Amino acid sequence: MPGGGASFLLASHADRERAVDVLRAGFAEGRLEKGEFDRRVARVYTARTVGELALVVADLPQGPMPYPAPVAPVPQVFLPTPRPAANGKAVGAAVCGLLCLLTAGLTGIPAVVLGHTARTEIRRTGEDGDGLALTGLVLGWLSVGGWALFWLLIIMVGVLDG
Structure with missing residues (x-):
């Protein structure tokens, strides 16, 4: 060449x-x-x-020329309002609450603790995720209550048979 x-x-x-x-x-x-x-x-x-x-093509631009950007910014009224981020502890509470079914209730107490902590933080900071925290609380308390009832019945059967 x-x-x-x-x-x-x-x-x-x-x-x-x-x-x-x-x-x-x-x-x-x-x-x-x-x-x-x-x-x-x-x-x-x-x-x-x-x-x-x-x-x-040497005397031509290599593609269409860009149009100039608009000078005026979009007014704040027309911009979407940013959503607050979901509280991480609320997400953890919901996950632990859902995992109660798979872990035979082992994640019930963490779901309750995280749910209460998350709801306190959400009220203080205005973050999103109150529904997730409430879901974790309900499922966690159902798990804790179910296990408490189960052990109470086991003890009562043991005492009555004993």
């Missing part, structure tokens, strides 16, 4: 299509007349090397 530059590489179909896209953008922006556009497209499809393609 003489000179070893990329301009001597053979042009691919994709290279030609990219060059035609640049010509289309230039024509759409009014940089080329219809006759000039047609002549250049014909040259693109007969070009053999990347260097020949580069010469066809």
